[in-house]
Amino acid sequence: MNSPRKRRITSFLFVLNGLLLATGSLGALNEGQYLFGGVQVLASILNFSQLLKFKNPLLKDRIEVATLLLNIIIFLFVAHHSYLDGTQYLHFAWI
Numbered sequence: 001m002n003s004p005r006k007r008r009i010t011s012f013l014f015v016l017n018g019l020l021l022a023t024g025s026l027g028a029l030n031e032g033q034y035l036f037g038g039v040q041v042l043a044s045i046l047n048f049s050q051l052l053k054f055k056n057p058l059l060k061d062r063i064e065v066a067t068l069l070l071n072i073i074i075f076l077f078v079a080h081h082s083y084l085d086g087t088q089y090l091h092f093a094w095i
Contacts, residue, residue: 011051017071018047024078036077043070 025040046067054060 014047014050014067018044021047021071021074039070040074043067043074046070 021040021044025037025044028034028037028040046063049063050067054063
């Protein structure tokens with residue numbers, strides 16, 4: 001990703017994802033789901049950390065992989081939670 005356009009798009013997507021996770025964590029924490037809310041806060045912070053400049057490219061790659069894996073786990077959990085709540089077809093959007 002050397003072009004500035006690709007970097008801007010990627011940065012925008014990480015910010016958008018971080019904001020979605022931050023707002024989702026507020027709902028989870030208000031419902032008393034402290035573990036899930038905490039994991040969402042951590043994922044939100046990891047998404048925002050993608051905007052930082054790292055001197056070590058290996059560290060940046062590791063944080064990026066951790067961010068993407070945590071995002072996948074959270075979105076699968078949200079899909080499962082939506083399914084258990086009885087919402088129709090919303091869980092397919094998360095998957």
